[in-house]
Amino acid sequence: xxxxxxxxxxxxxxxxxxxxxxxxxxxxxxxxxxxxxxxxxxxxxxxxxxxxxxxxxxxxxxxxxxxxxxxxxxxxxxxxxxxxxxxxxxxxxxxxxxxxxxxxxxxxxxxxxxxx
Amino acid sequence: xxxxxxxxxxxxxxxxxxxxxxxxxxxxxxxxxxxxxxxxxxxxxxxxxxxxxxxxxxxxxxxxxxxxxxxxxxxxxxxxxxxxxxxxxxxxxxxxxxxxxxxxxxxxxxxxx
Numbered sequence: 001x002x003x004x005x006x007x008x009x010x011x012x013x014x015x016x017x018x019x020x021x022x023x024x025x026x027x028x029x030x031x032x033x034x035x036x037x038x039x040x041x042x043x044x045x046x047x048x049x050x051x052x053x054x055x056x057x058x059x060x061x062x063x064x065x066x067x068x069x070x071x072x073x074x075x076x077x078x079x080x081x082x083x084x085x086x087x088x089x090x091x092x093x094x095x096x097x098x099x100x101x102x103x104x105x106x107x108x109x110x111x112x113x114x115x116x
Numbered sequence: 117x118x119x120x121x122x123x124x125x126x127x128x129x130x131x132x133x134x135x136x137x138x139x140x141x142x143x144x145x146x147x148x149x150x151x152x153x154x155x156x157x158x159x160x161x162x163x164x165x166x167x168x169x170x171x172x173x174x175x176x177x178x179x180x181x182x183x184x185x186x187x188x189x190x191x192x193x194x195x196x197x198x199x200x201x202x203x204x205x206x207x208x209x210x211x212x213x214x215x216x217x218x219x220x221x222x223x224x225x226x227x228x229x
Contacts, residue, residue, distance in 0.1 A: 004158075033216070042204060043159075043219045090156055103208065105149065105217055109158035 002027055002095050004108035012114045013083055020079045021111045023093035028073035033105070034066070037090040046091075049076045083115045122205060122220040130228055135192040137223040139205035140185075146209050148181055148188050149217065153202045162190075162203075195227045 003026040013019050023032065031050055035043040046066055047057045055068040069077045080087050090110045096103035122139045129135055139148070147166050151159040165172045165181045165188065172179045178191040192199055202224050206217040 006158075037156075042222050043206075043217075045216055045218075048216065092158060094159075103147075104161055104164055105206075106161060107151075107159040110156070112156065 001104075002029070002097055002106040004093060004095065004106060006091075006093060006108040006111050008111055009109065010112040010114075012116065014116055015084055017083055018079055018081045019083065019113060020077050021091055021093075023076045023078070023108055025074045025095050027097075029095040029097070030073070031096055032070065032076045033094045033096070034068065034076075034078045035092045035094065035107075037092065037110070039088065043092065046078070080113065083113075085115045088113055088115045122203075122223045124223060125221070126224045126226070128226045128228065129195055131195060131197055133195055133227075135195050135199070135225055135227070137190045137203050137225070139188045139190070139220050141188075141205075141207050141218075141220070142186065143207075144209060145183070145207040147207070148179075149206045149208070150177075150179060150188075150190050151204045151206060153204065153222075155201075159204070192225075195225075197227050197229050199225060200227045201225060 005024045007022045033048055034046040036046050037043045045058050046061045047055045049055045049068050049070040051070045051073050065081055067079045090112050092107050092110045094105045094107045096105050098104050149164045150162040153159050163174050163179050165179050176193045181188045202222045204222045205220040208217055
């Protein structure tokens, strides 16, 4: 298993500002994932973050809006840039542990973002 | 994109009763995972079932998988008030690189004392 922490746990931000969310894992992992969960909705994958390479973004998400860093095998950051109220969501990071086809994904506690 | 549809969207039962949630998906998969989320917090992994498995148990949880019908069910037996949460299925497949999960729409379970 993996223990994942996220900072901050919640924040209230003003429109037009940016917020950087940190994700720390207690073991080294190759791939980390960032998800968004809009109010009352399910989870949608934003991007996959591999150490030593550029993040891979899913359709509908772009690097200018959600820049990601992955400086080492236990840490990643997601920045939500130029925020608008539509960005109000829970942002979760996750890691996959196990063999490739039967990985179990473990999630952090999430960052609840409210944009005014 | 959303692969899974879950039903019911919401389920309300009394303590001690069983709760069954269903998940349907559209493409071939390698595994299916069930998660619990309490009050908009992080997701807790409950159980993973592989595509070549039909049934799996973990404590009060029983998961079935029918790949011919592209569906799975999660049964919680003898439910408790602490089981109140949202439950999500998520699929992993070679098409999405195994590790990229596609989540279902979720079922909100309310267990009343």
